[in-house]
Amino acid sequence: MKENDAHLARRERQIMEILHARGHATAAEVLGDLPDAPSYSTVRALLRILEEKGHVKHRREGLRYVHLPTEAKACASRSALRRVVRTFFGGSAPLAVAALLEAADTELSPKEIDQLQTIIDQARKEGS
DSSP states (O other): OOGGGGGSOHHHHHHHHHHHHHSSBOHHHHHHHSTTOOOHHHHHHHHHHHHHTTSEEEEEETTEEEEEESSOHHHHHHHHHHHHHHHHHTTOHHHHHHHHHHSTTOOOOHHHHHHHHHHHHHHHHHHO
16 A cells, blocks of 8 residues: 555545455445445445545446556555554564564464564675
């Protein structure tokens, strides 16, 4: 997602999450996935606003519009993670990682631990 995601309303963020999860969706599909869904016309209006903000684009398929995020899911997830780290961990990546690893439902396989160690080693090498 774009850096100005902090300026997205709750519903706009929910819609973006749906579009990233699905890859693309019609207004009706978005409506079906939204919790406490508003009206269909509200969803269409929100999609139009997201398009004006540059977060969404659409293509026409027959009589319907299919909406897609303009930014790749990987970029959006990095942006969202940066926002969470800033908001809840004072910008500290080590505190965020520690909280994730200390979570009761986090169980890492030896392979995942090796992957994390490789990432840490690479970060150490690049920081030297």
